[in-house]
Amino acid sequence: MLRLTDLKLPLDHPAEALPNAIRAKLGIAPAALRSFTVFRRGYDARKRGAIALIYTLDVEVADEAALLARHADDRHVQPTPDTSYKFVAQAPAKLEHRPIVIGFGPCGIFAALILAQSGFRPIVLERGKAVRERTKDTWDLWRKRNLHPDSNVQFGEGGAGTFSDGKLHSQIRDTQHHGRKVLAEFVKAGAPEEILYVSKPHIGTFRLVTMVENLRASIEALGGEIRFDQRVDDLLVETDAQGERQVRGVRLADGGELRSDHVVLALGHSARDTFEMLHARGVYLEAKPFSIGFRVEHPQSLIDRARFGPQVGHPILGAADYKLVHHGKDGRSVYSFCMCPGGTVVAATSEPGRVVTNGMSQYSRNERNANAALVCDIRPADYAPYGEGPLAGIALQRHWETHAFHMGGGDYSAPGQRVGDFLAGRASRAVGEVQPSYKPGVHLTDLSTALPDYAVAAIRAAIPAFDRQIRGYALPDAMLTGVETRTSSPVRIRRNDDDLQSLNTHGLYPAGEGAGYAGGILSAAVDGIRVAEAVALSITGERTESP
Known part of the structure; x- marks a missing residue:
């Protein structure tokens, strides 16, 4: 062809x-x-x-x-390439210890799926609950202000991507067709077939729930196990006479132990207690940059008109999205992130006494508001006031999440402000045209103290610049809701480029967003596949250069 x-x-x-x-x-x-x-x-x-x-x-x-x-x-006229997925190894007839996957978000799901399809019968340990129970717990925070620390937007089957727009596009180079494998498996699990060919595929939260359940069933049918409510509290590590470290398994919160020489860390970016455990265990970690800011909401109709003009409403186009970036004179960048057309702002905290925002859309994208994170980049050098070492970025996140909790009234309401008031430097007293969608509620205030001064200044400079690209972006009644702090992991668990194992702990495979090697559903799933392949090659005694 x-x-x-x-x-x-x-x-x-x-x-x-x-x-x-x-x-x-x-x-x-x-x-x-x-x-x-x-x-x-x-x-x-x-x-x-x-x-x-x-x-x-x-x-x-x-x-x-x-x-x-x-x-x-x-x-533009070439032979059609072979985009079929090729398994790198099959499990031996006798497997002494089954591989363990910690976490069951997109990365953990696809690491476990590839291992299961290759015959390795992985054991998945997920600290949260199955997706439908998890959904109930998440709504308990949104409706009744009751937080479940191990079952929420961040933790549980499906990971943080379950409560999102379900975007399935990425900027990763997919030379091994791993991304195509992810999309094909999603279609088998119930995703619309259009995700295989549209340029910006998305699924939406409700469809993701059923798909995650179907992917779990596929893993289990192939001999894999998914164990919920199983938080890993420690790594079992042996050190030989030469100082070489080898993982030997994990210890669970209930005191039980599981033996394995191959452990995949598919933690997600909010597993802060696990990062602390890994640091205490001597696993090599380093601080990495991430971004913080607010969620901004506009009328979806405003974004549609600005992007599509007279062709607004065309069924092929759907609800319009956007991607914006502003480079400030001080070297700070502000950019839109995780834009959710026709969606809602959601409570995404995983720790008591803190407020975190995120965005979510259904497949239809038919809610009144468009929302996106409006975030400023921060660097490890900015972490010094909050702590030292590789976990200092977590301390920064916690500081501003706790501050947002108190600014919102101490009941998981989020602090909010109209864009016009934010630009003018005055507190908001009433909402206008744009009704904030965040549940359990928004407390109007002055967000000028909700983030570090440099972040507030950068976002104030960016909004008028964005208005020149999307007319109406600086709409005075547009809403800002704080704070957005979980854009990516503040930690990188460094790994070798060739075998994808931890820099200093053999048999440990950092993967996905939590390890600092992905950002979004598709890239996390692809990284899960790559790590599963590395595990398979290690168990079978084969080696290959990682692409």
Whole structure:
């Protein structure tokens, strides 16, 4: 087959325009085009009112070799690559110790799935609950202000991505087609088939719940085990005479122990007590940069009009998103993150006495407000006032989350402010056109003290700059809700580039967002696959260079 890329057609083209465009591109007669499938469909919205669809297509034609020769100099006409997933190793007939996966978010799910599909029958330890019980506990905070520290937006089956927009696009280089494997498994688990070809696929929270359950069932059917309410409190590590460290298993909160020489750390970015345990155990950790800020809400209709103009409301386009960045004169960057079209702002804390915000959308994306994190980058050098060492970023997060809790009234309400008041430096007294969606509630105040001074100043400078890109972004009635602190892990658990094992603890495989090697559902799932492959190769005695 042939892969055709960058084939552009108007947004409202008729069905017959696509095969006609293929024939025109290749210069072939109608009978020579046997079939075609859409591999990717995106859109170019740079010209409002003239939005174009951009197709990548796999085409079956007569006399393929002749066409390739004729278009040898055209990079948009190439042989279709093989994007099927290739397993790197299969489990031996006798497996002395089964691999352990700690955490059952996207990274842990796909690490466990690949290990199970390869015959290794992994044991998954998840501190939280199964996804439907976890959903009830999460709503208990949102509706009744009751926090469950081990069962919430951050912890439990499916990980933090379960309560999000369910975005499945990433900027990672997918040379081994791991991302395609993730999307294919999601479709098998119940995701809409369109995620295989649309340029910005998303699923939404409600669909993710069922999909996660189906993925769990697939792992269990292959001999894997998922054990909920199993918090790992310690690593079992042996050190030989040469000082080499080898993991030998884990100790659970209930005192039980599990033996294994291969442990995957798919922790997620909020497993703070586990980071502390790893640091105490001598596992190599280092502080890494992340970002903090607020959630901002606008009318979704405002964003739609700004992005799509007269073609707003077209069913292919759906609700508009955006991605913005502003580089300040002081070197600080402010950018939009985790933008949720037609969604809501949600309470995402995992510790008592703290307030954390995040965003969530359903598949339909039909709520009134658009929301996104509006965050400023911070660096390890900024952590000094809060602590020292690799965990200082966690201390910074906790400081501002606790402060937000008190600013919100001490009942898990979040502090909020109208954008116009924030830019003017005055407290908000009433909401306007944009009703804040955060549950359990928003307490209006002055957010100028909700973050470090440099972050507040940077965000104040960024909003008018963003208004020049999206007219109306500085809408006085737009709402800011604080604080957004869990954009990524403040810690990196360093690992070797070749075998993906901990820098100083053999058999320990840091993975995903919590280890500092991913950011989002797709990249975390892909990292889970890569680590599972490394475990499989280690157990079978094979070695390969990691891509």
